Amino acid sequence: MKSFIKKSASLVLSLALITLLFTTDAFYSEAKSKSNPKKNIVVVLDPGHDTTHLGCHYQNFEEGLANLYIAYYCKQELEKYDGVTVYMTRTGLDCQYGAQPGSASTCLAGRVNFAKSVKANVLVSLHNDYDPDLDTTQNGSKVIVPNPNYKPAICAEGSALGQSILTQLVATGMNINNWKQCPNGTGIVTKDSTSGTYPDGSAKDYYALINQSKSAGFTAVIVEHGFCTNDSDRLNHLSTPEQYAQLGAADAAGIASYYGLKLK
Template sequence: MSKKIKSFISIFALTAMVFILLFTSENATFTVNAAKDNVVIVLDPGHGGTGDRNLGAQYNGISEKEITLKVANYAKAYLESFDNVTVYMTRTTDTVVSLEDRVKFAKSVNADFMYSIHFNASVDHDLCGSEVWVSAYDKYYENGYEFASAEVAELSKLGLYIRGIKTRLGNNGDYYGIIRHARNYDVNAVIIEHCYIDHPADLAWIRSQADPYQALGIADATAIAKYFGLKSSKLSIDYSNYKNVDVKTPTRVMANDLTAPTVCTLNSAVMNKSTGDINASITASDPETPIIYYRYSFDGGKNWSYVVAWDHSKTTNTVVINDPSKSAASLTIQVYNQYDLKTTSSTISISK
């Protein structure tokens, strides 16, 4: 494993919980969800069947349509260890189910919440981490965000980097069909993107686990149990006093950020010639959403490193970048906000 991948893995676990605290800082109060007589949950394993979109992400010998079903099965089994909960799945085999039909099914069983289970991949294979997508509208945003806060906390405990709780708008409202249809049918729904199957850091996490899909399924089920304040006589677990983040129903559409970070300044870069370590001071900020990654280039932006976690507790960070050749003459930095919009610094000379 390369030094830059090791560097990412070593710091993303440390910054993940900081991100959660910062991301929810505007919601300073908490509520306790009292468990209903019976909670109805619908788990939606993403994709399924044949055809490009039905396969989901395909990379490194991993098929999204297969692993979403594995995670859902593990989540269902664990959830059914709790009292007063009924769990359904939108598919149990490798078959095509339309987005609207998935939601119609959830509506037909009077689901209290629908959880669409997914994994990620990016065009340039340069992104990593976990995120939850929620509706941008009224109570669906409120309920989605409250659950998502519990979900990202569980994923962070597993050592996954947290990309955030996010909305996205399209021409007809919510961009993602499962969330848009759910709102139309008055069903609470979120999309859980567990990690990227095409990035070395997330792949390293997957391969480090005895059964990563069981770990993720239990994490999802635990977040659901906490959100609904469930108890398990079988497991001797009681989440009835769990405090959910209290999100107020928004009075406006919670639109996604469409602008790149406003500040990305490389203040200095000094190399230790004996080790090739470069101490670089970077200032980065975005008025709407957090900075989540930076990456670097030694050739003016022609070639870039893998993304590295950004310390969200600071606007200016001093980072250590290793140049194995010990010969780099210049450094350029690029920072990403939560919506993967990028801003590039000026290129500066490296002092030696």
């Protein structure tokens, strides 16, 4: 019964999303700078997970669907600015780069390759968190940014962009996450691989999306908006299209602020 309710809720959300996608002309359009095309920024939004690589699913929350909503709203907001072209790595519920179960790494590489193919300045991966021990007190936002190794300028860009996004998320009422994987209280965190290295011998970033983007020459950050395992985060920020719109708008405002974009 619980599963039925969960599936029904997901289906309703899916149908609402599909309706939204097909009734919004702007969804596939690109906003390009008319005044100064040389300064155009290419932002690739990456709604984390998909039907075969499920993220957090808890109560009625399905991360792959939530992230798609947030990305869609973020794109819609960003396209109100001049000088930015926005793409999404996925526009439906399936991975567009290999949707077989167990192909998560292929799908991730496909997402980075897509960003590279459109000459991304930045790849912003949109996610939500859960506590693996189901500690329901863990809550709030954090942004995982590139470590300082190999290409320090990419760390600097990611950290400043992450801070800009986090500032906007806090303005929506989110806390800054301050837990075991992000203990420094800033909400800006890096994670090193314990085995992989960059060509200069330094530790790779743990997350494939970040280390592959760094190798390709652009910045990637992973935005964890909130915890689906925390009742306050889930009910107040991760339950309705309006709440996803607020998070997507916050991401967009943070990106626009960091890159100095001006409204059209």
